[in-house]
Amino acid sequence: LERVSKYPKSTRYGRQNPITERWNSEEQLQIWRKNWADISNKYLELAKSESRIDHRSHKARGIDEQPTIYEGISARIIEKKGGVSERCELNRQIKEDNHILREIKKRIKKLTEAIKRTLPAAAETLEKLRSTMIHCRYVINFADKWKNAKTAEAARLKIHCDDYSAIITELKSKISKRKQKQDEKAKTPPIKIFRHKELTQAVNELSEQIEELRTKKNTILANLNTNNIQTVKTKLNDIQKAVPVMERHSNESKTKLGNAQKEYAGLKEQAQEFDTEELQNLRYDIRTGIESETISELQKIYGGSFIPSIYETAKSNGADHSAAAGGTQSRYGCNL
Template sequence: MNYFQLEAKVVSRGAGRSVIAAAAYASCSRLYNDYDGLTHDYTRKHGCLYSEVFLPQYAPEEWKDRQLLWEAVESVEKTKDSRLARELVVALPSELSLDDWKSMLKRFVREQGIDLGMCADVNIHDPYPPGHNPHSHILFTMRPLDEHGKWQTKTQKEYLCKRGGEERGFTADEFKTAKTQGWEKQYMYQFGEKRQYLTPSEAEKIEGCIRTSKTPKSTRYGRQNPLTALWNSEEQIFAWRKSWEMIVNEEQERHGIADRVDCRSHAARGLTEQPTVHEGYHARKLESMGIVSDRCELNRQIRADNKLLRELKKQVQKLMKAVKENIPALASALETLRDNMIFLQYQLIVNTSQQEAVTSQKNLLADILAEYKNVKAEFKAKTAEKKELIAEQKNCGIHFIRASKLGEQIAALTEDIEELKFQKAGLLSQLNCQDNGIAARKQNLKKMENALETLEQQRAALSEQKEADKTEFLEIRDGIAPENMDAVMQEREKLRPDGRVGLVRKLYEKYKNKYSSATFDEANRQIDAELKEQPIQKKKRSISEQLKMPKQETPQPKKQKKKEYER
């Protein structure tokens, strides 16, 4: 096992998920969800080797049955966006046995879940073919238990109380003591046209002050249970990752396996390679059906880039050992590093172009969606205002002047509403959708934001590698004795044509018909300027040299109809 994976997700109703469904999938079993009346049957799914529920000290023993455990979780959570469980997906070392996996997972859930008061549902999957992707699904509860085995609250109402000029939050129990110390709850009062939160003692001093609400002023989200806050913190996720890293490495060391895993990111470890993205079941399913998945295609590209970078690094390392005062080796090392930098600079130019294109589309789409949101909100407000005025006009009775003024206001609002309808229709036309298609456009915007984030990560990795190559290049060039400089340059001139052919071939293999000779020339120019080198005049190639160059196909692209918001 030479990779680390611990993916932490939340099973939430707000995302349309059910913990009963998640538990049924993880255990390859059939479970019934009383909350929505659905039965989730995954008994036909293969590859589940082990399933067990682990409980903390105070949990009811009957919760060993996962049906009862997750029913209890579903029933205690009342809101439509409740967070039901924390799901961890961890990769298991393929070199170890099922018993080893069980031992590792039992230790992990005991130290990082059960001892903290969580219930844990642990399942081991080893899908076909065996050994290619062993992993575990772990479901942790997210609501603490008290010493009587009852669920604790995740949050408590926190009242914003006042004493003098000071404001402080108290729970209901805390307020009983705070009240004796002079703290008062605040309520909404109205005096004249002004509405304001006041304490009862403050309201008594204001003439004509009327209390308009029975609900005291409170914090928006209440006070979170300290245990819940801990379990939902980034520190807890890092603790899980660090603990799993330690358990895996200790187990592999015990079995004499040299491989070690590291829970840190590539950036934290100082690696220049780009990390791959998680593909997931659906992406691999599409690939098995012969459909190219964006995630799988991105990973293939990342692996190809990383492989090429590793090969280039090996070449540079070999050349660095032989450089010293060997003129051919010095020239070869410098040309190899220069070619590496041109290869990376070409990718940076393409990356910049892609970022600019996606940013332009994203900004345009975001502006249209923002304007649509404002128009829709204004339309809703004016429609509601018009309804209120119509209702008021009907009740005017003999107050004809008032009715006439209201009629004028209604007519003006009607014109405004029609104008807003026209604006809304225009915006929908630009988006090329109806009202029910706005959600899809927002998803498109999110995809563009994700694409920009990926491009920025790629840009950072490419820039870092280019800077490393530049540093090596300058160290070698600056270390050449002045009397050898002309000889090294002559040797580099001999190597340059073949290096150019090989570099163009690599770029063509990577970009196919999207390869651009103009971009290649620009990358050459930029690198020469960065290295402060005079470009070598290109000699006319012989027929045999021209045949070595890959032919660039330039098919005429089909004209595609632009989307409305791109015009």
């Protein structure tokens, strides 16, 4: 056995003795995780399951996708009842970012090869990449709209929570004072008429103030549509945690969009060997179908949260970029 010092040295986890420091270290955590994964995989193999567990992080495994967060049973209950959980919404955004990243990689690889072969293939690959850019813009616009709305909601909830806390503090103080006055009155001899009267008046005034505070408290709860302020504090905490994450994903999607735009411009330049008008007309002929697929994908991902106006804005911006990237007018009079 090793003797534990009563005067441990300071570490990144606080003041710990060496034994506790080793037990609570990142290295020990990785050992525990590996052992857990090895045992789990052993039983998965015995069960003849093809699934395997990898305890390493995405970064350690060379995966550039973002991991989802833990949702919890409360979030799943909210979703089951038809509501929108902040955590589930955040996971949908993360999955969407990962979906776009995989699609961009897959399409870029195929597009470079396909663009060199046939005119119809060139038209299809360019339209699909345009669809990817629209997809990216939708994610960015949705995330920004969500962030702005939730930031405003969080500010409103915080004001109500702060007011509620102040009222509760004052209410407890008034109740305590009233109790003191009531106790003093009970101990005061009846012969002291004037003191009895003063204490009675003080108790009555405090009772009125207490009722006013309770009314204010109930009004705040009614405005928040809840009977329990803790649910509001939990929601506020979830929003405050989710906003910076959504902000980060919005920035990541902007980077992905920039990469897709560069790839689009490069492929458009390669396609100059084809008849420009014929290529643009072919693209326009298949555009409606590809846009419908994009809308279906977004509706599948966002469900009831899908907003058509955001999609139209994303599509409009996408068309602007296509024109800027060297588009010409087709026989339909549209910049592509």
